[in-house]
Amino acid sequence: MQRFTLNRLVYFATIVILFVSCHDDDDISAFYFPSAEMIEGKVYEYRFVGKPDVLPEYWLHVSTENGVNGKKGRFFESTLFGTNMEVRQIVKEEIVNNGVLLDELQLNFRDSTGNRKTVKPIIISANVFPFEVRDTSLKYFYKIFFKNPFDTLQTTYLTRSRTYKGKKRCTYKGKDMECVEFALEEKYVDDREGRWEKVVYGTERYAKGIGLVYYKKGLQREFALEYELADIYSKDELKRRLH
Numbered sequence: 327m328q329r330f331t332l333n334r335l336v337y338f339a340t341i342v343i344l345f346v347s348c349h350d351d352d353d354i355s356a357f358y359f360p361s362a363e364m365i366e367g368k369v370y371e372y373r374f375v376g377k378p379d380v381l382p383e384y385w386l387h388v389s390t391e392n393g394v395n396g397k398k399g400r401f402f403e404s405t406l407f408g409t410n411m412e413v414r415q416i417v418k419e420e421i422v423n424n425g426v427l428l429d430e431l432q433l434n435f436r437d438s439t440g441n442r443k444t445v446k447p448i449i450i451s452a453n454v455f456p457f458e459v460r461d462t463s464l465k466y467f468y469k470i471f472f473k474n475p476f477d478t479l480q481t482t483y484l485t486r487s488r489t490y491k492g493k494k495r496c497t498y499k500g501k502d503m504e505c506v507e508f509a510l511e512e513k514y515v516d517d518r519e520g521r522w523e524k525v526v527y528g529t530e531r532y533a534k535g536i537g538l539v540y541y542k543k544g545l546q547r548e549f550a551l552e553y554e555l556a557d558i559y560s561k562d563e564l565k566r567r568l569h
Contacts, residue, residue, distance in 0.1 A: 346375075354490075355457035357506045360536030361402040361421060363391040369564045370537070372553040381409050383553060384568075386561055387537075393420055394430045401429060403430040411568055419454055428468060437476045447472035451485075459490040466490075480518040487511045488530070496531045496539055498555055503533045510543055 331442065367388040384407040389429035393401045400421035406414045416432040433445045447470035456466050465487040468520075474480040488508040496505040510528035528543025529548075536555070544550030 349489070352458050352460050354459055354506050354532075356534050357532040357537070358426060358455050358457070359387055359402065360535060361387075361400065364389040364402075367561050369557060369559050369561055371557045371559070371564075372541075374555055375552040382556065384409075384428060386562055386564070394418060402426070407564070407568075409566070409568060411565065423457070425453065425457045425466075427452040428454050428470075431470060433472065435475050441476075443475035445475050447473050447484075450483075455488070456490070459506075460551075462492065464489070464554055477518070480516065482517075483513075483515040485513045485515075496533055498533055498536060498539050500559075503536070503539075505531045505533045505539065507531050509537040512543065 330477060345491070364387050367386055370385045370387060372383040374382075386405045389407075390401045390403055391398060393399060398418070402419045402421055403419045404419070404467050406416075408414050412434075414434050416430075418524065420427045420429045420431040428449055431447050431449070433447065434442060435445060436442050450469040451467045452504070453466045453468050466489075468486045468488075470484050472482055474482070488510060491507040491509055494505045494507045496503055508530045510526075510530055512526040512528070514524045514526075516523070524545070526543050526545060528541060530538060531540040533539045536558075539555040540553070542550055542552040
């Protein structure tokens with residue numbers, strides 16, 4: 327009787343270990359940006375793959391405890407800069423237990439005369455990045471709506487979906503790293519005296535302990551945007567490099 331009970335206990339323990347292992351494998355929170363380490367802010371510089379003459383993209387990432395409308399919690403703010411330190415976009419995200427949600431988005435527009443205006447789109451669906459993935463067919467949706475500040479008759483819906491494709495190997499500064507990969511799909515619906523639709527497809531890779539290290543998207547292969555992470559440094563270093 328004791329032997330039978332012991333065998334049952336060993337069998338049960340094995341099942342628990344397997345369950346915990348599978349559950350841990352589903353947790354990909356460590357692959358998103360390490361927001362807890364970004365209180366002072368870090369700049370991620372992305373360069374166009376194979377085309378060194380194309381200007382880089384500069385993203386400043388900062389963690390904060392303040393969200394929109396006085397919300398408190400864990401928040402992550404990312405600012406996209408142009409080459410003259412001009413702010414092109416600000417993304418504010420909330421870090422929750424099971425993923426990342428869009429808290430606010432600011433888009434900066436410029437017309438042909440150089441005038442600038444800022445738009446804050448309406449958030450319809452806020453899913454940015456999941457921390458738990460068990461189904462590779464499931465799509466995580468992010469949807470926004472906004473009007474062109476220089477032509478309010480023009481309205482745009484953007485629906486972005488991410489589909490988890492599993493773990494891959496990728497590199498940063500020549501170092502081989504474990505990554506997770508997502509298939510990306512962006513659908514633009516534009517209305518102004520008629521409807522215009524465009525769908526863009528792409529790929530994203532996030533490295534463990536770093537965040538986004540590679541992305542590619544476009545209508546066609548020969549016109550695709552393809553960027554990889556080239557360097558990480560402070561905001562002061564960004565100012566030095568751009569001045």
